[in-house]
Amino acid sequence: MNPVLRSILSTSFLFSIIRVTTPILFPALGVAITALSGSLNIALEGIMLVAAFTGVVVSAFTNNLLLALLFGILSGVGIAALLGYFHLKLKADIIIAGIALNLFASGITVFLLYIFAHDKGVSSSLKSLVFPNVQISLFKKIPILNSTLNGQNILVYVSFLAVIAYYIIIYYTPLGLRIRAVGQNPDAASSVGINVARTKMYALLLSGLFGAFGGLYLSMGYVSWFARDMTAGRGFIAIAASSIGGNLPLGTFLGSLLFGIAYALTNFLASINVPSEIIQSIPYIVTVVVLTIYSAQTSKKKEVGEE
């Protein structure tokens, strides 16, 4: 059998797909919930960066994983709240405000990294903690599941739970119903007494929560340090992943998985003799192609230029 094919079909490849999907899945859920509420949060990149940074710094200085988790989440939700405040209260364009917050996050994390660690690249001089990998005894009995799903970082399982939580929130809670109502027709929602701005704010705060988990996973699970701009566009890819999935729970999960597969393939194909630049561009090309196919199918219903 072809060695490339064999390595692709191996369980370690499946394991790595799950590993690289998680930091896309978390922000994708964050994008999805805001998109359902009728706004688009493109600041997930910044939310993840800030949470990743806060988690590393807090864990290094307090040596307490729970505090790192708490402050990481608070910082991510804080950026989302800032976005909500500027967009909903001060009537800023959400896209421009999102770009500004991404710029802010990129700058402030490097700035503070230099203050705390006297390094502008990575936080390796800080002794930060990581979230543990866990073994789930239930999986041990099932051959393929055991080697692909078992022994992953705990936040990987949290990301699966997050998909379920997202499902429950949007279909089985009053807030979810309001979020969907506001997204579909804000005027109608407002006429039956729903506070549109507040509902959108809640959606943004939840997206901050999801994004914060994604950031924490990046710096305290995927790797064990913070590096400048370590999100590397995942917050943007998340937009593609959730829009492929129609912003619904299962769709968003599958969309993220698609990019996970593309990423993992990139890592595997790099071992054979293809210029690495070409391989590295594959996930981005896939994004454009899939998004085009998806949009071409849905655009028949709408007019060009309508947002």
Next chain:
Amino acid sequence: MEKFILKYFNLIRTIIAILIGVAISIFIIFFVSKNALGSLKYFFLGPFLSKSRLGNIFESATPILFCGIAAAIPFQASQFNIGQEGAFFLSAAIGTGFALSVSSIKLPGFIYVILTLLAAGIVGALWSFIPGFLKAKWKVNIIVSSLMSNYIAYFIGLYIINYHFRDKSAGFLTSYRLPESDWLKQFIPGTRVHIGVLIAIACAFIVYYFLYYTKLGYEIRMVGFNFHFAKYSGIDVFKVIVLSSIIGGFFAGIGGMSEVMGIHRRFLWQISPGYGWDGIVVAIIGKNNPLLIIFVSLFLAYLRTGGQVLNLLSDVPYEIVSVIESVIILLITAEAFLENIKYRITVKEAERKEIIDESSS
């Protein structure tokens, strides 16, 4: 006074936003620096204290200005094409390849320079065509597609230089040097300010004329102002969306090549230099008006130069500049920021007018 405030409200608001950004930076510097006053001096006065630093402002404003007008054109049509970064990078790479490939023909310098710039501009235009076309044809989200196109352009550009035009005698990844006849001349001794800055300013004036005094420019602004009105008044929306992207990309492409021909004289970027993002920033702060963008680019370049001086001579890192930039953008885009003041003044003016009307009647 009130009338003055109302008339120049937008300008005043922008200036207040900038002042708040600056105030926050002063606050941060006092917070982190051991020698705060010295740091402040480096940051705000540093750029003016030597000829080479003054030159630095104009040098670094050049690519920002190109990318700023490149972003302003699609933004005027409300098309959030943020692919300037990729167009800049890819055009510089392919433009360098083009310049090196035709170097054996021995073209006269003037024609050679223009041909190279045009080639790069066309590459930028073609590259930016993709997200514009996808948006116009299938309603593909232009933010996402142009963002992805940046990454793709980056990898293609690196591939082209690395596999076809790499100078293997250099110790690092770089292209061969451009022949001297293809350089943009640096015309102020002691600085690296080159002809590109004049081209950029000329382009800004051309784009200003184009946007405000031509039919297509009017159509672009109308689509941005009110999509449905534009559509139902017979404007070809498809054409406007695609062309605004193409024309924007053209200037991003020229910008990339001018940076290669004027400053480095070879393609040596291994990471994307980020001028595309700066372009978006200056376009937003300058309200997509090319003439304002000239000043905003210079202002941003001044902040950057100050940031570099600060980074070099004090204990405050350069990234403080990003913090200021983001605060300024947030405040400028926040429509409701200071809006209540404008409202109060408007009401007051109206009441006064009413009293005058009543007393005269």
